Amino acid sequence: MAASALRSPILFIGLANLFAISGSTYMLRSHHIYNLEEHEARMDELEGTLRGHIGLIEGALDRLEGNKAKSVKEK
Template sequence: MPPFRNPLTAVGGSNLFAILDAPLYLRSRYVQYLEHHEARMDELEGTLRGHIGLTEGALERLEDRGYQKIKERNHNIPLAKDIRRSRHC
C-alpha cells in the first residue's frame, strides 16, 4: 500500500505541517502585536507630553501671577528707611 493512501500518514503529515507552521504563524502575530503596541505607546507619549506642556504653562502663569501679587503688595509697604525719615521730620 502506498504511503499517501494510509490514513495515519495523512494525519502524521498534517500534524507535522501544523507543528512546523505554528512558529511562523505565532511570530507573525507577535510582530503585529509589537507594532500595535509601539503605536499605542507613541500615542500615549504624545498625549502625556501635551498634558505636561499644559501643566507647565499653567504653573508658569500661576507663578507669574503670584510674583506680581507679592510685588504689588510689597510696593505699597513703606521701607524701613522711609519710616525712619518720616519720624525724624
C-alpha cells in the same frame, strides 16, 4: 519497500502534524509581531499625549507663579 513506506498512514499523519504545527507556529509568530508593533504605536501616541498635557500643566503653573510674583511685588 519505499513505496509501501509512502503509503503508510503513520507517515502521512506525521507529516500532516508537522505541517500543522509549523503553520500554527508561523501564524502565532506573525500575529505576535503585529501585536507588538501595534502596542509600540499606542505607546508612542500615549507618550505624545502625556507630553502635551505636561506642557499645558507647566504653562499653567508658570502663569500662576508669574501672577503670584507680580502680586508680591505690588504689595
